[in-house]
Amino acid sequence: MFxxxxxxxxxNGSQELNNIQIVKLKNKLGTRGLPxxxxxxxxxxxxxxxxxxxxxxxxxxxxxxxRMYNTLGSxxxxxxxxxxxxxxxxxxxxxxxxxxxxxxCLALQSSTSCTRLQQI
Numbered sequence: 001m002f003x004x005x006x007x008x009x010x011x012n013g014s015q016e017l018n019n020i021q022i023v024k025l026k027n028k029l030g031t032r033g034l035p036x037x038x039x040x041x042x043x044x045x046x047x048x049x050x051x052x053x054x055x056x057x058x059x060x061x062x063x064x065x066x067r068m069y070n071t072l073g074s075x076x077x078x079x080x081x082x083x084x085x086x087x088x089x090x091x092x093x094x095x096x097x098x099x100x101x102x103x104x105c106l107a108l109q110s111s112t113s114c115t116r117l118q119q120i
Contacts, residue, residue, distance in 0.1 A: 001055035002046035019043040 007015040021040040028036055050058035 001048075001050040001058050003049045004041065004044055004046045008045065018045055 004020075005018055006020060008018045010016045019042065021042075023038040023040055026036040026038070
């Protein structure tokens, strides 16, 4: 596994690409803010950051941590959304809760006030 700096300082003080050639930008769904590309790294300067031949083994631990972080973050966000929805649906001062009560869809019961939602 190597650490590659994308730019190197040049003699005139500007930053130049570190012999990185972009072959093709991939057309992805969903994550356009983080582009993926096919690169040619011929002649690129890099620093070895793991034992030779152990790149995948070295990065697998980091990938596991990243996956766990994303899983927990998604679960926490989902729990927060469900909690906010429960408060909205049981809050008698909101028009949507009155409509849902009228048609019989409001199954959640709570004594939550309007100020409670602002505390979340």
